[in-house]
Amino acid sequence: xTISTSTELICFGVLSSxxxxxxxxxxxxxxxxxxxxxLGGVFMAVAGLYLLLNASFVAAAQVLVYVGxxxxxxxxxxxxVNKQEELKPIKGLRLRKIFSGAxxxxxxxxxxxxxxxxxxxxPGPNAIGEEATIRIGEHLFTDYLLPFELASVLLLxxxxxxxxxxxxxxxxxxxxxxxxxxxxxxxxxKTPLLIDKSSQ
Amino acid sequence: xxxxxxxxxxxxxxxxxLIASLLFCIGVWGLINSRNAVRVLMSIELMLxxxxxxxxxxxSYIDGELIRGQVFAVFVITVAAAEAAVGLAILLSLYRNxxxxxxxxxxxxxx
Numbered sequence: 001x002t003i004s005t006s007t008e009l010i011c012f013g014v015l016s017s018x019x020x021x022x023x024x025x026x027x028x029x030x031x032x033x034x035x036x037x038x039l040g041g042v043f044m045a046v047a048g049l050y051l052l053l054n055a056s057f058v059a060a061a062q063v064l065v066y067v068g069x070x071x072x073x074x075x076x077x078x079x080x081v082n083k084q085e086e087l088k089p090i091k092g093l094r095l096r097k098i099f100s101g102a103x104x105x106x107x108x109x110x111x112x113x114x115x116x117x118x119x120x121x122x123p124g125p126n127a128i129g130e131e132a133t134i135r136i137g138e139h140l141f142t143d144y145l146l147p148f149e150l151a152s153v154l155l156l157x158x159x160x161x162x163x164x165x166x167x168x169x170x171x172x173x174x175x176x177x178x179x180x181x182x183x184x185x186x187x188x189x190k191t192p193l194l195i196d197k198s199s200q
Numbered sequence: 201x202x203x204x205x206x207x208x209x210x211x212x213x214x215x216x217x218l219i220a221s222l223l224f225c226i227g228v229w230g231l232i233n234s235r236n237a238v239r240v241l242m243s244i245e246l247m248l249x250x251x252x253x254x255x256x257x258x259x260s261y262i263d264g265e266l267i268r269g270q271v272f273a274v275f276v277i278t279v280a281a282a283e284a285a286v287g288l289a290i291l292l293s294l295y296r297n298x299x300x301x302x303x304x305x306x307x308x309x310x311x
Contacts, residue, residue, distance in 0.1 A: 005210040012211050016219045023223055023246050027230035032238055039242050046249050049216070053260040058273050062252075065277050070245060070284045077288040078238055081295045087235050087302055100232040104225045111221035115214050120262065122213060127264035139271045151278045158282035165289035168296070 012052060018045040036078055040071045057133040216257040224250035237294070237301045241287050248280045 022042040026035045043066040050059035128135060140148045223246055230243035252273045259269025295301055 008210055012215065016215075019219060020222055020226075023226045026242055026246065027226055027234070027239070032236055035239060035242060039245065042246070043249065046253060049219070049253060050256055052211070053216070053256050055256055055260065055267075055270050055273075058256060058270050058277075061274060061277055065281050066245070066249075069281055073284055073288055074238060074242060074245075077241075077291060080292060081238070081301050083299075083301070085300060085302070088304070090304060097233055100229060104229040104232075107228065108221055108225040111224070112218065115217040115221065120213055122261060124262040125265040127260050128267065132267055132270060135267055136270055136274065139266075139268065140274075144271055144275075147275060151275060154282055155278065158286050162285040162289040165286070166292045 008052065011048070015045045015048045015052070018042070019049070032078055033075075036071065036075050039074065040067050043067045043071060054127045054129045055132055056130075057136055213257060213261045216253060220250045220253040220257070223247075223253065235303050237291050237303055237306075238288075240303065241284065241291070244287075245280065245284065248276060252276055 019042055022038045022045065025038040026042065029035050029038070043062065047059040047062040047067075050056075050062060227243045227246035227250060230246065231240055234240045234243060255269040255273045255276070257269075259267045259273070263269055291301070294306060298305060
């Protein structure tokens with residue numbers, strides 16, 4: 001075993017254990033701030049797996065978009081809705097957890113069986129490594145041009161939609177006078193309709 | 201020669217697929233069982249990452265010349281970013297109306 005192969009094996013083992021243990025922590029930890037930071041660690045480890053797979057461009061995109069944008073967005077959402085609340089106990093929760101765990105274990109067994117019984121056509125053509133960025137650019141501007149442009153439209157729609165959904169002050173003006181209506185009155189008159197009646 | 205060594209190297213294809221399927225199943229379990237709405241969004245991100253690992257693995261091992269899987273992974277990352285933004289905006293407006301993030305209390309449309 002040469003030093004490069006053993007280094008690759010060690011990197012793969014460390015990264016995959018970070019991914020699995022980190023994602024278990026994301027799902028199972030009671031404190032959601034810890035889960036958010038662990039999620040960032042999982043994203044970084046997945047970027048490391050991409051580097052092992054000769055994909056430096058996608059690894060950089062993963063770090064920029066997931067760790068830099070999505071994870072920070074999740075942390076901001078946690079800060080905005082951070083209320084320590086006692087969750088109401090619901091009956092049958094433990095049974096539900098066990099049952100869904102069994103379903104997920106079954107799905108995992110199915111996936112593992114497919115993984116190890118399918119005769120993959122290996123080895124394929126050699127990976128192009130460093131030229132991958134150039135090849136991705138060629139793909140994006142020739143045969144994947146339409147999805148690329150649609151992705152830009154999708155991002156614009158998501159940006160406008162997120163702003164419209166999340167902003168607090170809807171500018172409503174009085175039709176008669178043209179003055180803007182007091183916002184607090186509108187929110188106060190709307191809120192009692194939406195509060196959960198079943199808790200009282 | 202070095203490139204060949206790393207492309208079809210020591211780690212088998214199945215190992216990556218095993219990691220991806222474990223990550224996907226953990227994401228599904230978290231999606232079903234989380235009571236906090238932010239954690240549901242995190243579980244969706246985990247599932248998307250699992251799919252991305254699959255795409256990148258097949259792109260590197262089987263489609264090494266054309267790397268179409270990497271292009272698809274870039275698109276999946278784009279859609280995931282849009283989904284996270286809209287999902288968290290919906291979560292904020294839900295929190296403003298119901299003053300909770302408990303998934304069990306979002307039952308306005310239940311029968």
